[in-house]
Amino acid sequence: MRETAPELSVVVPMYDEEEVLPIFFERMHPLLDGLGITYELLVVDDGSRDATAAMLLKAAEDWPELRVVRLLRNSGHQAAQSAGFRRARGQYVVTIDADLQDPPEVIAEFIEAAEKEDVDVVYGVRSDRTSDSWAKRTTARGYYRLMSRLVGKQIPFDAADFRLVSRRVVDAVNALPDDGRVFRLVIPWLGFPSTQVKYVRAERAAGTTKYNLSKMLRLTFDSITAFSAAPLRLATWLGLLGGTLSALFVVGALIVKLSGRGIPGWTSTVLAVSVIGAIQLLCLGLLGEYVARLFQSSQRRPQFLVGYDSLEDHGHQEPVH
Ligand code: UDP
Numbered sequence: 001m002r003e004t005a006p007e008l009s010v011v012v013p014m015y016d017e018e019e020v021l022p023i024f025f026e027r028m029h030p031l032l033d034g035l036g037i038t039y040e041l042l043v044v045d046d047g048s049r050d051a052t053a054a055m056l057l058k059a060a061e062d063w064p065e066l067r068v069v070r071l072l073r074n075s076g077h078q079a080a081q082s083a084g085f086r087r088a089r090g091q092y093v094v095t096i097d098a099d100l101q102d103p104p105e106v107i108a109e110f111i112e113a114a115e116k117e118d119v120d121v122v123y124g125v126r127s128d129r130t131s132d133s134w135a136k137r138t139t140a141r142g143y144y145r146l147m148s149r150l151v152g153k154q155i156p157f158d159a160a161d162f163r164l165v166s167r168r169v170v171d172a173v174n175a176l177p178d179d180g181r182v183f184r185l186v187i188p189w190l191g192f193p194s195t196q197v198k199y200v201r202a203e204r205a206a207g208t209t210k211y212n213l214s215k216m217l218r219l220t221f222d223s224i225t226a227f228s229a230a231p232l233r234l235a236t237w238l239g240l241l242g243g244t245l246s247a248l249f250v251v252g253a254l255i256v257k258l259s260g261r262g263i264p265g266w267t268s269t270v271l272a273v274s275v276i277g278a279i280q281l282l283c284l285g286l287l288g289e290y291v292a293r294l295f296q297s298s299q300r301r302p303q304f305l306v307g308y309d310s311l312e313d314h315g316h317q318e319p320v321h
């Protein structure tokens with residue numbers, strides 16, 4: 001099996017998942033074996049600091065289909081998916097979280113839907129989010145609405161990173177030149193024929209969320225700047241508004257001066273300065289986001305470094321993409 005490409009690759013990004021790992025494997029192993037197709041379970045260890053790495057290697061000893069790719073440092077959920085996409089060999093590639101919030105049983109439905117409807121993408125769509133907190137649901141709703149507008153395409157609502165794609169899609173994604181990939185946006189944007197499968201999102205089976213606030217904000221900023229210059233346009237509009245306001249101030253000041261009632265006082269000066277200052281700062285901030293992005297891509301820094309791939313020579317330690 002190791003020499004030939006499998007029919008299915010299941011890509012799982014994992015960061016410090018020692019608590020959920022045994023339950024995940026217990027549920028996944030019989031399920032994948034029972035699919036009746038050749039597969040590889042490609043776990044991308046995103047620089048875990050806990051026992052995840054050791055546990056993975058142990059499990060791989062008597063599970064030849066389990067393939068472990070370890071990134072040298074924690075590079076984030078999206079970068080871990082990138083690594084998985086680059087290394088996966090399957091004709092179909094399914095991405096799934098390690099925490100069992102996405103029920104692995106749905107993978108069989110994905111394959112069935114892809115074959116029956118002859119599509120390249122099958123989105124897993126959460127039919128209810130009651131297991132998520134109110135705050136998470138609200139921010140998520142805002143995120144999908146904003147993203148659909150920015151990408152200019154309907155982003156399947158409540159479709160996260162649990163999905164199946166065909167080899168054609170994997171190759172298309174891997175051929176994209178930019179590193180700032182947000183998979184849940186890039187895949188709809190590519191526009192391959194797709195369908196949806198509904199599922200109920202469960203609670204995290206064990207452990208705690210690996211997405212802190214700063215990682216969530218990062219995802220949002222990356223999503224916006226990767227797909228749209230709309231914020232830049234917003235900056236332009238704000239600049240115009242600021243310009244109009246200050247023009248009115250000047251006209252007002254001139255009228256007051258010409259009418260001989262003395263120059264406007266300290267208050268209006270301070271007001272003008274602060275309004276313009278605020279707008280300038282805001283615009284600078286927005287520009288900064290784009291400049292930072294240009295800076296990063298011009299550096300062409302690798303998004304992740306692979307330290308180990310159980311499929312390759314065990315002694316090979318050179319970092320590769
Ligand atoms: N993850 C990762 N790198 C990170 C953060 C998360 O590979 O820096 C993985 C994590 O192990 C899990 C998936 O991404 O398999 C989703 O993370 P999590 O379940 O913590 O996010 P949530 O469901 O809370 O949004």
Ligand code: MG
Binds near residue numbers: 099101204209
């Ligand atoms: Mg989760």
